[in-house]
Amino acid sequence: MTALPPGATIGILGGGQLGRMLAMAAARLGFHTHIFAPEADSPAFEVASAFTVAAYNDEAALASFAKAIDVATYEFENIPAATVDFLARHIPVRPDSNALATAQDRINEKSLARKLGAATANFAAIDDLKSLKAALEAGFACPAVLKTRRFGYDGKGQAKILEPSEAEAAWEKMSNQPSILESFVAFRSEVSVIAARSLDGTFAAYDVTENEHRDHILHRSVAPARLAPDVAAEAIVIAQKIAGQLGYVGVFAIEFFVVNESGRDRLFVNEMAPRVHNSGHWTIDGAMTSQFEQHIRAVAGWPLGSTELKAAGAEMINLIGNDILDWPTIVAEPGTFLHHYGKKEVRPGRKMGHVNRLLLAAPA
Known part of the structure; x- marks a missing residue:
């Protein structure tokens, strides 16, 4: 190498x-x-x-x-x-097409997670309205979520099914695309692991990040997540197993639902992203090595950098649509790091930039 x-x-x-x-x-x-x-x-x-x-x-x-x-x-x-x-x-x-093909299909993602011993929501492959109705009639529990198997993000390409009678309306939203039916997960929070694997197989993960969404778009990410140490360690182990199985090279993200069962948190793998990730933007100012530098290091065959936090915690807030117009106020705030994406047109729901802040104390 x-x-x-x-x-x-x-x-x-x-x-x-x-x-x-x-x-x-x-x-x-x-x-x-x-x-x-x-x-x-x-x-x-x-x-x-x-x-x-x-x-x-x-x-x-x-x-x-x-x-x-x-x-x-x-x-x-x-x-x-x-x-x-x-x-x-x-x-x-780097990463190769095997990783891409896995992440592009939600069935492949969840099948791989289960193969490696991780929990996921119940799921079923749906190819047409007939198979959707058959799954619901066979006892697939509602509420459920129907999603396109490929090319969905930020809440696009999905529909809730609260009862079997809503099957036709949900299928219409899929535009006849191959889909996946997932059981609804009553989660208390959403977290992600941003990690990297190098050409020689070295693995490094950042602190598990807790994420808050608004209108299906990531609003805020905070690291470290409010998780018991053993649960956070389990999330990182799952990420490492997935990366190793794929022979992955570069930075990636694994998103989890956190479900409280009998007073203990349990992790359910939701999705994989074979790339740098929105929930890892805090690393630019909050970690010794940003996720972007880490990815460049990995694909170039360099040693991975330190993933250590620079402070007790770090926060990222997305600037969506007109939020970016508040930049004069943002840059006037001490200790705030503005990242403007240089997009010329402001549109509702469009990610225009983000703000990072270092936290003097870990999130409570």
């Missing part, structure tokens, strides 16, 4: 805010970055060494991209697996 030296070029598929922050972290370490994305106004372009505007299935553009870089990675999981496979015939892609 040979580590890439400073001056090498890292290719990033996807030009959103995650790609932007990866490029910024790479530059600090002396790397060049080349962004490949179909959107001409991608915010990552502003901070990259080079960029290509092309569709992810444009093989001629991908071939040119491959010649210009030393290794490739991706900033979000909706990249076509065929794109990763094409690039992998020319250059290393």
Whole structure:
């Protein structure tokens, strides 16, 4: 295994805010970055060494991209697996298409978690309205949630089913896409593990993070999460098992529901993200090594950095839509770190930036 030296070029598929922050972290370490994305106004372009505007299935553009870089990675999981496979015939892609294929399908995610001994919600594969009705008639408990198996995020591509009579309306929301029916989990909180695995198999995790959502979009993340030490350790062990099973290289996130049963917290794996993650943005200012630098280190074959907190705790708040317009007040607050994504158009529900704060005391 040979580590890439400073001056090498890292290719990033996807030009959103995650790609932007990866490029910024790479530059600090002396790397060049080349962004490949179909959107001409991608915010990552502003901070990259080079960029290509092309569709992810444009093989001629991908071939040119491959010649210009030393290794490739991706900033979000909706990249076509065929794109990763094409690039992998020319250059290393980290993480590989196996990890991508697992994370792109909720059935694959939950099946892997169960195979490794982790708990999940009950689930069933749904291919059409007939199979949905059959599952409900066979005793699949309501309330339940119907989700598309692929390409859903921030609450998109899902519908609640409070009783079997709502099956048709829920299926219509799926637009005839293959789906997964999940039992409703009465959770007390949502947490995530942000972790990394290197080329040589070294594993490092950040403090488990507690997450608060509003309108299905992450609003606030706080580390460390309010969990008993043994439960937090269990979450990290599950993440390590998943990464090892996939032979994963890079930063990833595992999201969990925390359910209180008879006075003890129990973890249910919800989803995996094969990339840097919104709930890990606090690490930019709150950890010795940010998740973005950690990912660059991993894909470049460097040793992983320290995941230690810089303070007793750290907090991240997303700036959604018009929240970004309050930047004058935000930057006037001592001890606050503003991260503006450089997006030109403010829209309701759009992630425009985030704010980090260090906490003098751990969350109570």
